[in-house]
Amino acid sequence: MLVTYLEASRDLCETDSILFGAALAVYRIIGAKLPMAGRATQQGSAIPAWRKRIEDRIAKARALIGRLTSFRSGNIRPRVVRTVRMAFAGTNISLSQPDITQKLTERIDDLKQKIAAWGKRIRRFNERSRRFNQNRLFQSDQKRLYKSLERPEVCGAGPGPDQADTVAFWRGLWSEPVNHSEGPWMEVVASQSASVTPMDPVTVTPEDVAEAKPITNTQVYKKCTYSTSLFGI
Incomplete structure (x- = not known):
C-alpha cells in the first residue's frame, strides 16, 4: 500500500x-x-538542586525572622507564639524568662548571618557560572561575547561631545602655562640638598660606544643585583 x-x-x-x-x-x-510536541527539545532546569534548597532555607529563615521580630514587638497571637516556641525547641529557653528579648535578638542575628552566608554562596556560584560561560563564549563566538558585554544604557546614549569644547578643554590642560605653588616643603628639600655635590656631566661619544663590549644577560643580572643591594632593596 x-x-x-x-x-x-x-x-x-x-x-x-x-x-x-x-x-x-x-x-x-x-x-x-x-x-509529545516540544518534549524532545525541552531542556531541564538550569538551576541546581542545592541552590533550590538554599533558596528554600533563605525563605524560611526570613519568615522566621519576621515572626520573631513581631513577637519581640509585643505580638502574642497564637500562631506567632507557636512559631517562636518551635524556633527555641530543643533549648532551655522559655518565653517567660526575663532575658527573652535578648535571646530573641541573638536568634534573629544568627538567622541573618546564615542568610548572608547562604546568599554569598549563591553569588559565588553565579559569578563562577558567568565567568565560565564568558570563557566558553570567547572560544566559540567572540563577537557574541562582546555584544553581550555592551551596556546599552551607556553606549550611544545622547549626542557626542562638541569638537570645539573638546579642543578647548585639552588646550587648557596642555597649552596654557600654569603657575603651581608647591608649598613650604619644597624649600625644606632644597635646603637639605644644598650640600650635595652635583655629579659631573657624562658625555658619551661614538668612540666610547664602539669600544664597549656587548653585555650578556648574566652580567646585567649581576649589575642589577649589586645595585639593589647598595640601596637595600
Missing part, C-alpha cells in the same frame, strides 16, 4: 506527509508511546 501512495506522490512535501502517516500508523499498531 505504501508503494502505491509513493508512486502517486507528485512533490517532496506530499512524500513527506505519506512517510509521516506511515510512521504514525506503525507507532499505533505496535502500541508505542508518541513523544
